Amino acid sequence: MQKTVLIVEDEYLIAMDLQLLLERHGWRVIGPVATVRGALALLEVELPLVALLDVNLGRELVTPVAVALKANSIPFAVATAYACPEQYGGDVLAGVPNAGKPTNERRLLAALDQLLGF
């Protein structure tokens, strides 16, 4: 089964960077998508294996997406510059692996591996 990952990131250039990097490592990317509304719509169509979330989407926080993922038991990581994402995005982000920003290939892959239980 192919590994699928939902990417939520509001900056296109960063989203594309994440997408190409993960595709090189055998992931199929759902999205990327820039808004909470867009992400929730994608989740209606297909549930990914894992998700990678930017916390601050410019004009909104990613929190509702994290809540929806949790309700569906889908593990997720954040990719954010915030040291304590839960301070900004709420308790649903507490203890979640942070792949960091800007993208560091090794750290990102390690965070996703952690979600898969490796």
Add this chain to the structure above:
Amino acid sequence: MNTDDLYRLLRTNHAQAQGIVDTVAEPLLVLDASLCVQAASRSFFKTFGVSSYETIGQPIYELGNGQWDIPELRHLLEEVIPKATAIINYEVQHDFPALGRRTMLLTARTLHQPDGGSRSMLVSIMDATDQRRRDVAKDLLFGELRHRMKNLFGVIQSLASHTTAEGRTAEEYRDAFLGRLAALIEAENLAFAEQEESGLAELLGSILAPYSANPHAVLIQPGEPVVLAPHIIMSLGLIMHEIATNAVKYGALSVPTGQVRVSWLVEEGGKTLRIKWTESGGPPVASPAASGYGTRLIQSAAAYNLHGQVELDFAIDGFNAEIVIPLGSASPED
């Protein structure tokens, strides 16, 4: 100070001490061993709206209708201070009837009298509420700056890794990358500038400045003034840079006789911005065989970041482009 106070102070040899106490800017209390107030600074009376009559000689817990009867303060005065010589900046949060919820920093020191057994205690009370509020605001601002900076690094990283390297010399790659970086820097400068300087005219002026050596080559025809939000400035700056470099490589700006006209319109009562880019006098235009990174960057930055659209028209007598983006804070799907 009334005569009773003076008498009391004289009796306890503290006349000089009171003078010192009054020079302290923060509210200050001198307590005796039974925690009654021996002396208080002027600023104590002023800050807490009490008179010396109702303060001096009273047990601290009974002052001002018991407003100092705070469990944390009791613990500090009765348990902590007797065992330590001094306590510095002990934080107490409390609802003071006259002041509301405040954060107070208490600094206390025990004074042992030379005559032996008796001791008194100096307690200064600093209202740190506003300072704390400022600290929280500063932390938030710092968090935002950090977020913005890391985002910027992410964008630069992405530009570096996706600027085409195949089939180019290192110099060509470097110039293409540095051109994009320069556009990003110009846009960031504007995004952080004062509001009146972060307009569309300023953005176009600075992004297109490198191509305006010949004053007739690039003609900006200003529409009504438009102030741009920071997230729009960055994406729009990159888009305009890509269109301009394309004109330099293949379009009107590749020949001395060519001209670019840039104009804009604000539509739907300020909700939509339409920018027009029109080239003339250049070599015959051919549609690109495959869309390169630059074209994808233009399309995606407009659609994904700006929720707008771009039309690129490779008309044979001159390339032209139209960029339509929503202005204001609401995204189009809201």
